[in-house]
Amino acid sequence: MLWLTFLIIVAAAALAYVLNLRAARRLWAEGARLHSITTFHALYALFLAALPAFVFVVLWLALSGPVIGALVLSGLPDEVRAGATAAQENLLLSEIRSLARGQAFGEPEPWKAAAAARLTALEATEGWARLALVSLIAAAGLIYARTRVSASFRARQRVERIINGLMVFCSLVAIFTTIGIVASLFVESMRFFARVPFFEFLFGTNWEPQIPIREDQVAGAGAFGWLPVLLGTMVITVVALVVALPIGLFSAIYLNEFASPRLRAVAKPVLEILAGVPTVVYGFFAVLVVAPALRQAGQALGVDVSPNTALAAGGTMGIMLIPFISSFTDDALSAVPRSLRDGSLALGATRGETVAKVLFPAAIPGIVGGVLLAVSRAIGETMIVVMAAGLIARMTINPLDSVTTVTVQIVTLLIGDTAFDNPKTLAAFALGMMLFLVTLGVNIVALRVVRKYRELYD
Amino acid sequence: MNQQETGAGEIKISARDVQVHYGDNHALVDVSVDISDKMVTAFIGPSGCGKSTFLRCLNRMNDTIDGCRVEGDIRLDGEDIYAPEVDPVHLRARVGMVFQKPNPFPKSIYDNVAYGPRIHGLAKNRSELDEIVEKSLRRGAIWDEVKDRLDAPGTSLSGGQQQRLCIARAIATSPEVLLMDEPCSALDPIATAQIEELIDELRRQFCVIMVTHSMQQAARVSQRTAFFHLGQLVEYGETGQIFTNPSDPRTESYITGRIG
Ligand SMILES: Nc1ncnc2c1ncn2[C@@H]1O[C@H](COP(=O)(O)OP(=O)(O)O)[C@@H](O)[C@H]1O
Ligand SMILES: [Mg+2]
Numbered sequence: 271m272l273w274l275t276f277l278i279i280v281a282a283a284a285l286a287y288v289l290n291l292r293a294a295r296r297l298w299a300e301g302a303r304l305h306s307i308t309t310f311h312a313l314y315a316l317f318l319a320a321l322p323a324f325v326f327v328v329l330w331l332a333l334s335g336p337v338i339g340a341l342v343l344s345g346l347p348d349e350v351r352a353g354a355t356a357a358q359e360n361l362l363l364s365e366i367r368s369l370a371r372g373q374a375f376g377e378p379e380p381w382k383a384a385a386a387a388r389l390t391a392l393e394a395t396e397g398w399a400r401l402a403l404v405s406l407i408a409a410a411g412l413i414y415a416r417t418r419v420s421a422s423f424r425a426r427q428r429v430e431r432i433i434n435g436l437m438v439f440c441s442l443v444a445i446f447t448t449i450g451i452v453a454s455l456f457v458e459s460m461r462f463f464a465r466v467p468f469f470e471f472l473f474g475t476n477w478e479p480q481i482p483i484r485e486d487q488v489a490g491a492g493a494f495g496w497l498p499v500l501l502g503t504m505v506i507t508v509v510a511l512v513v514a515l516p517i518g519l520f521s522a523i524y525l526n527e528f529a530s531p532r533l534r535a536v537a538k539p540v541l542e543i544l545a546g547v548p549t550v551v552y553g554f555f556a557v558l559v560v561a562p563a564l565r566q567a568g569q570a571l572g573v574d575v576s577p578n579t580a581l582a583a584g585g586t587m588g589i590m591l592i593p594f595i596s597s598f599t600d601d602a603l604s605a606v607p608r609s610l611r612d613g614s615l616a617l618g619a620t621r622g623e624t625v626a627k628v629l630f631p632a633a634i635p636g637i638v639g640g641v642l643l644a645v646s647r648a649i650g651e652t653m654i655v656v657m658a659a660g661l662i663a664r665m666t667i668n669p670l671d672s673v674t675t676v677t678v679q680i681v682t683l684l685i686g687d688t689a690f691d692n693p694k695t696l697a698a699f700a701l702g703m704m705l706f707l708v709t710l711g712v713n714i715v716a717l718r719v720v721r722k723y724r725e726l727y728d
Numbered sequence: 729m730n731q732q733e734t735g736a737g738e739i740k741i742s743a744r745d746v747q748v749h750y751g752d753n754h755a756l757v758d759v760s761v762d763i764s765d766k767m768v769t770a771f772i773g774p775s776g777c778g779k780s781t782f783l784r785c786l787n788r789m790n791d792t793i794d795g796c797r798v799e800g801d802i803r804l805d806g807e808d809i810y811a812p813e814v815d816p817v818h819l820r821a822r823v824g825m826v827f828q829k830p831n832p833f834p835k836s837i838y839d840n841v842a843y844g845p846r847i848h849g850l851a852k853n854r855s856e857l858d859e860i861v862e863k864s865l866r867r868g869a870i871w872d873e874v875k876d877r878l879d880a881p882g883t884s885l886s887g888g889q890q891q892r893l894c895i896a897r898a899i900a901t902s903p904e905v906l907l908m909d910e911p912c913s914a915l916d917p918i919a920t921a922q923i924e925e926l927i928d929e930l931r932r933q934f935c936v937i938m939v940t941h942s943m944q945q946a947a948r949v950s951q952r953t954a955f956f957h958l959g960q961l962v963e964y965g966e967t968g969q970i971f972t973n974p975s976d977p978r979t980e981s982y983i984t985g986r987i988g
Contacts, residue, residue, distance in 0.1 A: 531794070609831035613894070615792055617844040617901060618821035627843070632834045 271397040275327055275404050282408035283320035286415055290315035293419040306426035314425045315415035317432045323408040330400055338392045339363050345388055347381050455706060458699035465693045466494045471700060473497065477663035477674075479683060479694050494697055496704060498663035502673030506584040506655060507648040509669050513588025514644060518595025519637070525596075526603040527625050538600075545593035553657030556586035561658060564670075573670065576660070581669040583658040587651055591644045598640020602633035635720045642716030646709045652677040676705050740765035740905060740935040741786060746800035748781050748790065755781050759800070759961045761954060765904075768927060768936045770946035770967065773956035774982065779939040782956070783907050786937065787823040788816040804905070821848050824898030828910040830890035832882030832897075837874050840882040840893055841865060844901035860900055867933075868896025869926045888919025892926065899930075906930060908938040912945065924949050943983055947971050955979045 291312035298304055304311075343351065343359055354362070369378055369386040370393075378386070418425075463471065474495015521541070525534050561582040568575030606629050614624040630637075660672030661682060683698040741763040748756035756778045763769050771779040781790070788809065790796045802809050809819055821844065832840050841861045844850075851857035861878075865871040870892040874885070882893055891911060898906060908927070912920040927949050930936055940946050946953050947967060954964040955976075963970060963979045974980045 607831070609827060609829055610833060612789065612792070613827065613831040613833065613897075614843070616787060616789060616820055616825035616827075617847070617897065618817050618819075619843075619847050620817055623847050627847075628833050 271401070272331075275400055278401065278405055279320055279323045279327070279408055282323065282405075282412055283316045286315035286319035286412040287312045289412070289416050290419055293416065294425075297419065297421055302421040304421050305424055306429075310425040310429050311419050311423070313429045314418070314432075315412060317429065318411035318415040319408050320411075321432070322411055323404050326407055327400070327404055330403075334396050334400070338389065338396060341392060342366060342385055342389050346385055350381065452706065455699055455703045458696060459703040461691070462693060462696035462700040465696065466700075470494065471496055475665050477679070479679070479697050492693065494693065494700075496676075496701065498665045499674060499676050499679050499701070500704075500708075501665060501667065502580065502659070502663060503649055503675040503677075505580045505667055505669060505673055506587065506659060506675055507645060509580055509584025510587040510591055510648045511641075511645065513585050514591035514595050515641065517588075518592045518644075519599055521592070522596040522599035522603065523625055523630070526600050527621060527629070541593045541596055544589070545597070547590070549590065549651065549653035550657075552586050552590050553654045556582050556654055556658035560586055568670065575670050576672045578658060578660040578672040579670050580659060580673045583655050584669065586658060587648055587654050590651075590654065591647060594644045594647065595637075595640050598643070599633065599637050602636025602640070603629055605636065606632045638719045639716055642712055642719075645712050649709055649712070650677065650705065652681060656681055676701050680705075737767070738765045739763070740805065741937075742803050742806075743782075743785070744801040746782065746785060746798065746802060748778070748785065748799075749797040750793070751795045755959055756785075757959045761961055761964055763935065763937060764952065765935045766931055766933075767952060768931045768938060768950040769952040769954065770950035771937065771939045771954050771956060772941070772943060772946050772982070773962075775941065777956040778959045779956050780909050783825075783909055783937065783939055786905065786907055787820050787825055789820075789825065791816055821901045822903050823905040823907060824901060824903035825907040826891070826894050826898050826909070826911050829914050830887055830894050832885070832890050832893050834881065834883055836879045837865075837882050837885070837893060838878040841897050841900050843897060848901055850901065864896040864900040865893075867899050867930070868892045869922065869929070870896060886919070888915050888922060891915060891919070891923060895923075895926065895930075899934075903934065905935045905937065908936065910939050910941060913941065920945075943971070955982060957982070 291308055294304060294308035294311035298308060343363065346362075350362075351359075366382060366385045366389055368374075369382060370389045471494050474493060475497050476493035476495045477498050478493045480492045521537075525537055529537065561577060561579065564579060564582055565575045565577065610628050610632060611624060614628045615621075619627070655675045655678050659678055660674050661678065662672060663674045663679070664671060666673060680698045680701050683694060683701075739762045742761070743763075744760045746756055746759040747754070759778075759782060771782065773779055784790045784793075785798050785802060786804075786809075788798075790798055798810065804819075804823070808814070833843065835843070838861055841864050842851075842857055845857060845860050851860055862871065862875075865874060870889055873889060874880075874893075882890065885893060891914075895906075895908075895911075911927075912923050915923065924945065927936060927938065931951075938950065950967045952965065953967040953970040955962045955970065955974075955978075957978050963974060963976045970979060971983060974983065
């Protein structure tokens with residue numbers, strides 16, 4: 271029935287469009303000087319027929335479910351409802367719903383069967399009422415729009431206002447979703463901090479998120495100091511950047527300034543393919559190729575290398591980040607005006623001097639933007655580190671050690687059967703919150719740096 | 729003054745049968761010309777006739793354009809500048825260039841002027857470099873306007889000041905020839921007048937070659953004028969001669985405004 275509702279809206283919109291287009295064309299053919307061209311009259315009708323009906327359907331769908339549920343519940347025998355909590359009522363309602371859909375376990379009590387029948391009847395009524403009302407609203411919009419067609423009607427301004435409103439609505443949706451996500455993170459984190467002191471989390475150097483399973487268990491109460499986890503993230507990020515920065519920068523400079531057009535035409539797409547490799551694949555690569563290779567190299571040198579190392583995870587992540595940095599650098603270099611290049615060459619500078627002294631400094635804002643974006647990616651990257659980094663949090667900056675990261679811990683905390691009100695699970699939200707704050711900080715610094723350089727160079 | 733002008737009339741650059749192709753486009757055809765030292769030579773002609781192309785042959789900037797081919801013989805002080813042993817990087821230090829649109833680097837005023845001397849190692853220490861920078865800015869007739877803010881970005885200056893900064897930057901490598909490609913076309917009349925005055929000063933020390941689309945400008949500042957048309961050098965001679973008594977009918981139509 272739902273598809274029929276939307277079909278009616280689409281049909282009404284199309285009909286309204288055609289009717290108004292025809293009416294406006296007729297006026298025009300009769301020699302009237304239309305204020306707005308015919309398309310705007312048609313679009314005006316389209317919006318008027320479709321928008322109110324659509325909004326109505328959305329509201330109706332949001333409200334009809336709870337209303338029907340309440341009606342069904344109120345029709346139940348008193349002795350069933352007496353003393354039922356809201357949760358029990360919900361359970362009852364879903365039981366009745368599945369009964370109405372024909373999924374019965376055993377022989378249902380007669381009052382349940384009656385309630386299911388009532389539900390079916392109510393839903394049918396709801397469907398027809400919805401169809402009727404939507405048709406009515408769409409028709410009203412269509413007819414009203416049709417009556418407005420006249421030479422002096424400012425259809426263009428109306429349409430522009432409607433489109434403007436739609437754009438405002440879309441940006442509001444984006445903004446409020448963001449606010450909602452951040453708010454829910456914040457609320458859950460607060461619940462965590464009600465159980466674990468804030469400063470213990472912030473400055474604790476011990477991360478062992480175990481909690482007693484039974485009340486009387488004597489096992490450790492768990493430690494929630496996030497510093498070792500943060501340190502692990504930073505070690506991996508630094509390793510990734512040490513790999514990605516020089517390779518990305520120099521490959522971009524080479525491709526942009528020195529490579530022949532033919533080489534460039536081949537190499538650029540290849541680099542872009544690197545950006546399209548799924549992170550899981552990088553994860554395989556880290557676990558199956560990089561980590562064993564490092565271990566062997568370590569053995570040959572007599573160095574003890576653990577099976578999961580920050581070096582393997584970070585190095586692989588660095589490879590993933592190369593295309594980021596190189597494509598940002600390439601764009602930034604290409605955006606430097608040719609006149610600067612010519613100016614430098616005409617003074618007798620070599621190509622290398624021109625790149626190092628003129629093009630690169632002028633491209634720095636764009637490059638910094640790319641680098642900081644890469645840092646955010648590295649901090650937030652999950653798949654590679656889940657596969658290739660370890661699980662144990664240690665206070666170490668040795669890249670040959672196994673470390674863990676914020677994202678890995680969030681994943682492991684949320685995996686498996688966990689109640690959503692114990693500190694172990696809630697810790698994931700606190701970590702998520704901190705991750706968000708760190709990335710936000712990096713982005714703010716990025717914008718600052720870029721703006722400062724813009725002022726210098728524009 | 730007379731002493732400074734000695735050497736005027738000596739041939740600085742001589743070009744013979746220069747051909748330039750951009751891919752299939754034959755942009756310059758058989759250009760032969762002798763350009764005198766310590767004078768301003770103006771290249772005029774309708775746009776697209778090859779003035780900039782010929783100018784770029786003189787400091788081998790055409791080498792940096794993909795698909796551009798230069799043939800013929802161009803000599804600076806009798807040396808073939810396209811000879812295999814000539815390094816274009818050194819040539820460009822001797823033949824400076826100023827562009828149509830002022831293009832200061834996104835660096836301080838000081839660093840802009842010091843750019844050439846630094847890459848060519850012209851100064852032994854900071855005080856020598858300071859000296860070169862000051863001398864160049866003075867010769868670029870912009871010293872008084874910027875002496876208190878040498879650390880300000882070159883891009884913070886006005887258009888006319890930027891162009892004089894670019895001239896100072898070109899002078900700083902002590903070139904012998906200064907090429908200027910429509911140096912005033914992006915400037916207002918007052919800035920244009922200042923640059924023209926500066927160019928008139930500069931000819932005492934340099935061989936100045938200037939492309940312009942303004943015939944009044946050519947008449948005001950140049951001693952020799954070359955008229956290009958459709959990739960050919962149509963007429964070349966004393967500026968006064970070209971403007972009052974051109975020998976080629978095409979030159980006459982151009983300066984009377986019938987073609988262009
Ligand atoms: N970089 C270039 N690539 C290809 N063709 C060019 C290039 N520069 C100039 N040309 C061509 O060479 C001819 C002469 O151009 P140009 O020297 O710029 O003329 P002018 O400076 O007299 O206006 C024109 O036909 C132009 O299209
Ligand atoms: Mg030109």
